[in-house]
Amino acid sequence: MKxxxxxxxxxxxxxxxxxPLTLGSDSEADDVMFSHEANASFPPTPLQDGYHVDGVNGDxxxxxxxxxxxxxxxxxxxxxxxxxxxxxxxxxxxxLAFMCFFCMAQGxxxxxxxxxxxxxxxxxxxxxxxxxxxxxxAYDLSAAILGIFVSFxxxxxxxxxxxxxxxxxxxxxxxxxxxxxxxxxLYEYGRDLSLTCNKEETNTTCTSDSELQHYLYxxxxxxxxxxxxxxxxxxxxxxxxxxxxxxxxxxxxxGILYAFATLGPAMGYILGGQLLEIYVDFDRVNxxxxxITSDDPRWVGAWWVGFVIASMLFLVAAIPISLYGxxxxxxxxxxxxxxxxxxxxxxxxxxxxxxxxxKLSDLRHLPGEILQLLKxxxxxxxxxxxxxxxxxxxxxxxxMPKFIQNQFGVTAGWxxxxxxxxxxxxxxxxxxxxxxxxxxxxxxxxxxxxVAIVCSCLAVLVSAVLWAKCDHSHVAGVTHGYPNSSDxxxxxxxxxxxxGCQCHTELYEPVCDTQAGLQYFSPCHAGCDVRSSDGKAVIxxxxxxxAN
Numbered sequence: 001m002k003x004x005x006x007x008x009x010x011x012x013x014x015x016x017x018x019x020p021l022t023l024g025s026d027s028e029a030d031d032v033m034f035s036h037e038a039n040a041s042f043p044p045t046p047l048q049d050g051y052h053v054d055g056v057n058g059d060x061x062x063x064x065x066x067x068x069x070x071x072x073x074x075x076x077x078x079x080x081x082x083x084x085x086x087x088x089x090x091x092x093x094x095x096l097a098f099m100c101f102f103c104m105a106q107g108x109x110x111x112x113x114x115x116x117x118x119x120x121x122x123x124x125x126x127x128x129x130x131x132x133x134x135x136x137x138a139y140d141l142s143a144a145i146l147g148i149f150v151s152f153x154x155x156x157x158x159x160x161x162x163x164x165x166x167x168x169x170x171x172x173x174x175x176x177x178x179x180x181x182x183x184x185x186l187y188e189y190g191r192d193l194s195l196t197c198n199k200e201e202t203n204t205t206c207t208s209d210s211e212l213q214h215y216l217y218x219x220x221x222x223x224x225x226x227x228x229x230x231x232x233x234x235x236x237x238x239x240x241x242x243x244x245x246x247x248x249x250x251x252x253x254x255g256i257l258y259a260f261a262t263l264g265p266a267m268g269y270i271l272g273g274q275l276l277e278i279y280v281d282f283d284r285v286n287x288x289x290x291x292i293t294s295d296d297p298r299w300v301g302a303w304w305v306g307f308v309i310a311s312m313l314f315l316v317a318a319i320p321i322s323l324y325g326x327x328x329x330x331x332x333x334x335x336x337x338x339x340x341x342x343x344x345x346x347x348x349x350x351x352x353x354x355x356x357x358x359k360l361s362d363l364r365h366l367p368g369e370i371l372q373l374l375k376x377x378x379x380x381x382x383x384x385x386x387x388x389x390x391x392x393x394x395x396x397x398x399x400m401p402k403f404i405q406n407q408f409g410v411t412a413g414w415x416x417x418x419x420x421x422x423x424x425x426x427x428x429x430x431x432x433x434x435x436x437x438x439x440x441x442x443x444x445x446x447x448x449x450x451v452a453i454v455c456s457c458l459a460v461l462v463s464a465v466l467w468a469k470c471d472h473s474h475v476a477g478v479t480h481g482y483p484n485s486s487d488x489x490x491x492x493x494x495x496x497x498x499x500g501c502q503c504h505t506e507l508y509e510p511v512c513d514t515q516a517g518l519q520y521f522s523p524c525h526a527g528c529d530v531r532s533s534d535g536k537a538v539i540x541x542x543x544x545x546x547a548n
Contacts, residue, residue: 076090089323090329096253103260106230108310109170116401116412124184125216139227142225142226165232170310170314176218176221177219186284187300256435263428265427268306269416269417269423273416275303276303276411378449477494498524501525501527509521511528
């Protein structure tokens, strides 16, 4: 056999010294990639000094010193039961379909139902907005703390099993989120009648502190479980897709995956908005006996139904994903033909082969791998850009429905649907278009980064529209004095018209005086002592108290 000279990755390689892959075109390559035969064989690669040398696009590539890879099960099924019919799904396209369903369910509950239910959960369990924000933050907190550990332990084989466990974990989290509804008793909407002026009550009766607030910890636990499953999906899951398809096809696959992830919130906003029009205890009371409507400030919609639906969706997603083996049949060829594009890799860095699975003892290597990532400027800046984007989008998706509801006086359901109409088309379209563009132009890492920079600059320019806004409404006691009062001190919600009403600020229920163009913090602060038949405060009584 002809001896190979010492080569580096960037040195020229002579064609007669290599055994090229006998693929005539990209279409033929795709046929091989997507073959469902589990034991497909590929042309062997020669060795030089114990190293693999592959001829791919005229380049030479070294891998870690050759050693026999352990035989792993790549067929679909459980244990010895692996029917031939199931092997038709043992390809990247079928796996992508199941993962898209998983991503859609994750977006449905985390970025859809959870955000839609913010106002209803706040009112149902008498929580201030600061504590409601803790519920949404629990997801990101869990993902941030466990993300590094999960991505490291799941970087070996058996990634599909990790995803199946993540789906079951999210199913449990969704059930935990819905659990307070079944254990907290019936909702008593009459408790907010104290928002009107009542001079006979003492101030101690106007507090919102109750045992219901303890359910905050249950809701936080559910979100922590969501975070554990979500971080597994977007670290291990994306890696599984990338390991199973060619480098030029990976952006398209990942783009489709993220596009479906953004369709989930759309479904959550639309369905969640409709569920909020249904009374919260519809399963335990007669709806005909409920004397308030969705326009009433005391109304609480069926916020918990969406979490029950999400729990069932996660269980459905876990079944097909758990059928996959240690890796897809195409993964071995991808591993042998992929060229490293890592920053600073001049051909001397080894490309580690994928082991069976990670063990707890492997955690000793984690600090070294983190240090290597910290020395990678492109990775650091891309991570910083993603964190900045997440900071903006998380706040937008969580509190935008509540802002629209309070600013424009619409119902919680309609505010949630409007938010979905704004956020989802751009997100889903951007994900799909980005993946399509990278696949169409055959962009490598450098080209993908350039596309991201251009899109980010365009987003900065378009965001200038946020400066266009309507004038703030005048709020009595905050930005404007009370009518017919010469001694109003700003800011100060207490005035002569409500001095004896024992008003509190635990709940923000604004009412408007359309004639004066003035907004009041609550019916009590407006001096109203009765409500109309539909539950709305009678603003015409404000000046009667002022005259007294």
